[in-house]
Amino acid sequence: MALNLHAVTSRDDPRIAPYTAVRERDLTGRDGLFLVEGKVTLEVCITRARFDLDSVFLEEGRVPVLAELLEKLPYSVPIYTAPQSLMDQIAGFPIHRGILACARKAPETDFGGWLSAQTGATTLALCIGTSNHDNVGAVFRNCAALGADGVVLDETSCDPLYRKAIRVSAGTALWLPYYHGGSGETLLDTLKGEGWTIWTLTPGETATNLYKTPRPDRLCLVLGPEGPGLSDALLARGERVRIPMANAVDSLNVATSLAIALSHRLSG
Structure with a gap:
C-alpha cells in the first residue's frame, strides 16, 4: 500500500x-x-x-x-x-x-450526557485539582490496567491530552473514556444523582479502612490534589475511605492511591 x-x-x-x-x-x-x-x-x-x-x-x-x-x-x-x-x-x-x-479532539458534551453514554460502567475515577501531567497520565494507565471504565477530571485538572500526559499514560488516554470539565461539586452531585456510590479517598484517621468497606455495584473513587487533598466539603459528599499505612507517612501519591483502591476492587 x-x-x-x-x-x-x-x-x-x-x-x-x-x-x-x-x-x-x-x-x-x-x-x-x-x-x-x-x-x-x-x-x-x-x-x-x-x-x-x-x-x-x-x-x-x-x-x-x-x-x-x-x-x-x-x-x-x-x-x-x-x-x-x-x-x-x-x-x-x-x-x-x-x-x-x-x-x-472529539466534540464536547455535557457531563450528564457523557455519564449516560457509559453503558455498563461500574467503576470510575474522579480527579479533582490534579494539575500534574505525570499524575494524570499515571491515573489513566492505572485505570486501564486495573479495570476502571473511565476517568472524570474537574476543570482545575490538567488536560489528559497534553503530550506528556499521553506519553505517561502509555497511550491509554487515547482510548479510555473520559470527561474533563465542571466543578468537583457539580460532578459529584451528578454522580450521586445517578446512583453512584462515592468513595472520597483521604489519609484521615477517622476514614473507613479500605479493606473493611463493602464493595458497591457502581463506584466512583475520588482523588484530591497532591498536598492539600480533598476539602472537607468534598469529603463530605461521599464516604471517606483511607488506605492503611504501616508508618507515619503523610500520604501516598494520587496515582498510587488509586492503583491500590482499584486493585482491591478488582480482587473482589
Whole structure:
C-alpha cells in the first residue's frame, strides 16, 4: 500500500505549523488539536484511539522502520518527513524518537450526557485539582490496567491530552473514556444523582479502612490534589475511605492511591 509521504525542507512550511515550537506551545486546546509523541502512542492512535489523525511528522529515517504500521493509515492522512536536525528546529527541542502526530479532539458534551453514554460502567475515577501531567497520565494507565471504565477530571485538572500526559499514560488516554470539565461539586452531585456510590479517598484517621468497606455495584473513587487533598466539603459528599499505612507517612501519591483502591476492587 502506498504511503502519502511529503518531504519538508523548510521550518516555515505551513503544512507543519501544528508542530512548531512544541515545548512552548503544547498544542492541546489549540483549534481542537493535540500532539502525540513516540511509537507506542502513534500505534495506539492508528489502531485503537477514539480520535482522528490529521497528520504524522517523522524523522525521515523512521519511515522504513514504521512502514508496516503506517500502511494502516488512511491515505488521506499526510505523512510529513524531515531530517532530524530540521525536525528538531521545527519542534524547538530534540525529538529523539523522531515521531510526532497531530490528532483532533472529539466534540464536547455535557457531563450528564457523557455519564449516560457509559453503558455498563461500574467503576470510575474522579480527579479533582490534579494539575500534574505525570499524575494524570499515571491515573489513566492505572485505570486501564486495573479495570476502571473511565476517568472524570474537574476543570482545575490538567488536560489528559497534553503530550506528556499521553506519553505517561502509555497511550491509554487515547482510548479510555473520559470527561474533563465542571466543578468537583457539580460532578459529584451528578454522580450521586445517578446512583453512584462515592468513595472520597483521604489519609484521615477517622476514614473507613479500605479493606473493611463493602464493595458497591457502581463506584466512583475520588482523588484530591497532591498536598492539600480533598476539602472537607468534598469529603463530605461521599464516604471517606483511607488506605492503611504501616508508618507515619503523610500520604501516598494520587496515582498510587488509586492503583491500590482499584486493585482491591478488582480482587473482589
